[in-house]
Amino acid sequence: MPSLDLTQSSIDITRQLCDIESVSGNEKQIADAIEAALEGAAHLTVSRHEDAIVARTNLGRDKRVVIAGHIDTVPINNNFPTRFETIDGVEYLWGRGTVDMKAGCAVQLKLALELAEPAVDVTWIWYDHEEVSETLNGLNRLSRTNPELLAGDFAILGEPTSSDIEGGCNGNCRIEVRAFGLRAHSARAWVGHNAIHDIAPVLTTLANYVPREVEVDGLVYREGLNAVGVSGGIAGNVIPDLCEVQVNFRFAPSRSALEAEQHVRDVFEGFEVEIVDLAPGARPGLDAPLAREFVAAVGAVPRPKYGWTDVSRFSALGVPAVNYGPGDPHLAHHDDERVPVAQIEAVARGLRAWLTA
Amino acid sequence: MPSLDLTQSSIDITRQLCDIESVSGNEKQIADAIEAALEGAAHLTVSRHEDAIVARTNLGRDKRVVIAGHIDTVPINNNFPTRFETIDGVEYLWGRGTVDMKAGCAVQLKLALELAEPAVDVTWIWYDHEEVSETLNGLNRLSRTNPELLAGDFAILGEPTSSDIEGGCNGNCRIEVRAFGLRAHSARAWVGHNAIHDIAPVLTTLANYVPREVEVDGLVYREGLNAVGVSGGIAGNVIPDLCEVQVNFRFAPSRSALEAEQHVRDVFEGFEVEIVDLAPGARPGLDAPLAREFVAAVGAVPRPKYGWTDVSRFSALGVPAVNYGPGDPHLAHHDDERVPVAQIEAVARGLRAWLTA
Numbered sequence: 001m002p003s004l005d006l007t008q009s010s011i012d013i014t015r016q017l018c019d020i021e022s023v024s025g026n027e028k029q030i031a032d033a034i035e036a037a038l039e040g041a042a043h044l045t046v047s048r049h050e051d052a053i054v055a056r057t058n059l060g061r062d063k064r065v066v067i068a069g070h071i072d073t074v075p076i077n078n079n080f081p082t083r084f085e086t087i088d089g090v091e092y093l094w095g096r097g098t099v100d101m102k103a104g105c106a107v108q109l110k111l112a113l114e115l116a117e118p119a120v121d122v123t124w125i126w127y128d129h130e131e132v133s134e135t136l137n138g139l140n141r142l143s144r145t146n147p148e149l150l151a152g153d154f155a156i157l158g159e160p161t162s163s164d165i166e167g168g169c170n171g172n173c174r175i176e177v178r179a180f181g182l183r184a185h186s187a188r189a190w191v192g193h194n195a196i197h198d199i200a201p202v203l204t205t206l207a208n209y210v211p212r213e214v215e216v217d218g219l220v221y222r223e224g225l226n227a228v229g230v231s232g233g234i235a236g237n238v239i240p241d242l243c244e245v246q247v248n249f250r251f252a253p254s255r256s257a258l259e260a261e262q263h264v265r266d267v268f269e270g271f272e273v274e275i276v277d278l279a280p281g282a283r284p285g286l287d288a289p290l291a292r293e294f295v296a297a298v299g300a301v302p303r304p305k306y307g308w309t310d311v312s313r314f315s316a317l318g319v320p321a322v323n324y325g326p327g328d329p330h331l332a333h334h335d336d337e338r339v340p341v342a343q344i345e346a347v348a349r350g351l352r353a354w355l356t357a
Numbered sequence: 358m359p360s361l362d363l364t365q366s367s368i369d370i371t372r373q374l375c376d377i378e379s380v381s382g383n384e385k386q387i388a389d390a391i392e393a394a395l396e397g398a399a400h401l402t403v404s405r406h407e408d409a410i411v412a413r414t415n416l417g418r419d420k421r422v423v424i425a426g427h428i429d430t431v432p433i434n435n436n437f438p439t440r441f442e443t444i445d446g447v448e449y450l451w452g453r454g455t456v457d458m459k460a461g462c463a464v465q466l467k468l469a470l471e472l473a474e475p476a477v478d479v480t481w482i483w484y485d486h487e488e489v490s491e492t493l494n495g496l497n498r499l500s501r502t503n504p505e506l507l508a509g510d511f512a513i514l515g516e517p518t519s520s521d522i523e524g525g526c527n528g529n530c531r532i533e534v535r536a537f538g539l540r541a542h543s544a545r546a547w548v549g550h551n552a553i554h555d556i557a558p559v560l561t562t563l564a565n566y567v568p569r570e571v572e573v574d575g576l577v578y579r580e581g582l583n584a585v586g587v588s589g590g591i592a593g594n595v596i597p598d599l600c601e602v603q604v605n606f607r608f609a610p611s612r613s614a615l616e617a618e619q620h621v622r623d624v625f626e627g628f629e630v631e632i633v634d635l636a637p638g639a640r641p642g643l644d645a646p647l648a649r650e651f652v653a654a655v656g657a658v659p660r661p662k663y664g665w666t667d668v669s670r671f672s673a674l675g676v677p678a679v680n681y682g683p684g685d686p687h688l689a690h691h692d693d694e695r696v697p698v699a700q701i702e703a704v705a706r707g708l709r710a711w712l713t714a
Contacts, residue, residue: 186605187665188663190581224545224547227553231589231590236605330548
């Protein structure tokens with residue numbers, strides 16, 4: 001059974017975590033190791049919920065913050081185990097999970113063990129199944145089974161932000177748009193009706209769509225409406241009777257989920273539109289007092305988070321939440337995933353400064 | 358193993374053939390059954406070439422005709438097995454293969470076994486893989502491996518013509534048209550380039566295309582340019598870097614294969630165009646003496662064949678060829694494929710009259 005040595009540096013702990021394979025669904029070993037590493041800490045109440053580990057201080061502070069990270073990764077693709085490498089004088093830890101998001105978890109684990117008397121009470125959460133369906137998501141599960149564990153005045157998610165603070169997140173909607181026709185032999189196409197031809201206006205609409213940039217609580221969110229899949233066709237000599245476009249709509253947190261749905265229905269009026277998946281965004285939440293203190297302590301200029309993250313779960317529970325973690329989000333899920341080790345140290349310093357202020 | 362009883366009526370033999378599933382690639386059972394049913398016929402020399410069966414008379418006649426039909430069908434779609442049904446007083450055999458073209462094969466098989474002394478020598482051919490790529494086509498394979506088996510003074514293909522005579526055929530070209538982009542996470546679509554959006558003008562061109570009607574040797578051929586497939590997409594959160602449209606071009610026999618290719622390249626200028634399959638059409642071929650006698654015996658007014666058929670293989674070998682078979686070609690490949698049983702009897706009478714004249 002792999003074990004973790006949390007007395008090492010955050011960089012080394014990142015490497016230890018990455019070298020325990022934990023592709024979504026296979027988090028048991030890494031959860032065991034985290035649970036064991038925290039066992040001796042008298043200042044923490046540790047509980048396990050399937051493969052999610054929760055560690056809480058109970059110091060009777062005025063405020064409680066939740067600091068969370070997911071311990072699973074997307075599948076490995078010739079990028080396991082990790083190695084150190086230097087490119088143009090920048091030292092990186094390279095490999096699956098270094099960016100998304102074991103560097104963030106490493107920083108959190110080390111601080112959880114070391115800070116016996118943080119300035120606020122902290123609920124640390126490391127959870128499973130973030131990279132797969134929302135129905136499996138460990139934080140989602142906890143919010144149903146133990147909602148009290150997610151309660152707090154502010155939350156920080158360790159998702160990669162290049163060690164900047166990224167507020168809130170865009171909403172995410174998956175849609176299927178369909179056109180229907182009538183099958184016929186392609187030698188006598190005029191007998192049938194071609195569903196692929198009929199889908200042309202949908203693709204033209206997508207090609208011409210100008211996504212909005214929307215300011216929400218001082219941050220500018222960029223929306224996006226994109227085909228992520230298209231399929232149609234029965235055989236090489238058959239006029240097809242069905243064509244489907246899979247569309248992904250990323251929408252600013254100023255739109256509700258309902259408004260987002262209405263928007264795509266308006267955009268594709270005249271076509272069958274099915275909402276497959278709809279997750280609301282989260283407003284930046286940077287007007288909360290704790291958030292303002294956090295921003296000041298870290299000394300960063302907050303930016304919007306374009307991708308959907310679990311901050312929206314906190315947002316839905318009324319807890320303002322931001323993303324703050326090492327690693328470039330553009331390299332998340334990338335085969336060449338790698339984190340600059342200096343960013344791991346920067347986030348460790350930032351969080352430590354705030355929690356000990 | 359299914360067996361065939363060729364002493365039954367052509368209608369019943371059609372039903373027997375249709376109830377042996379033989380979607381392209383799965384012709385072994387039906388070929389076995391045909392081979393077994395002809396085994397005892399002393400007047401026929403039967404040979405098997407993979408799943409194609411050839412049966413020849415060798416009576417030393419002046420003339421030899423080739424009479425051929427394919428034994429495969431397009432995929433089943435809730436239309437197997439067959440059933441008899443009556444609509445507005447017309448009796449039909451309904452189900453996959455009834456039109457394209459097991460009714461034609463049934464008539465041929467019964468006559469092959471019964472006519473021990475036809476007026477001309479006959480080469481009967483039942484072959485596989487007509488509904489798929491030309492590289493797999495059984496008649497094409499025979500023309501390479503045993504070209505002597507296709508030799509003759511006239512050829513009749515049993516493709517559905519509503520028991521009329523249809524001369525020649527349109528050419529057939531399969532094309533792939535592609536657009537390329539750059540992958541990116543769909544939360545940051547502006548980092549990539551969406552190939553599915555780029556394919557929109559291809560579908561718009563197809564939707565707006567007005568096909569020609571062209572007179573060739575007195576018959577009017579109708580062309581057609583259609584998407585028969587479209588595909589693109591990697592995952593629900595990835596901007597796709599490739600989108601492909603499969604296009605089918607049916608062109609009048611007055612265009613050469615080269616001219617047809619140039620036409621589609623012009624239509625899709627600016628896109629990558631790959632010619633996947635290109636089969637020339639066949640001019641009507643009704644000026645041959647045997648063709649004229651055949652038309653007279655059947656008593657029909659010849660019409661053009663819109664679909665590409667294997668008559669063009671005979672045409673390319675210098676053998677004049679026509680299509681003559683039961684069933685409305687509009688219902689070929691249709692889910693509601695059905696043949697009027699009277700047409701099966703009409704074609705059986707027409708062929709028998711001519712072969713025994």
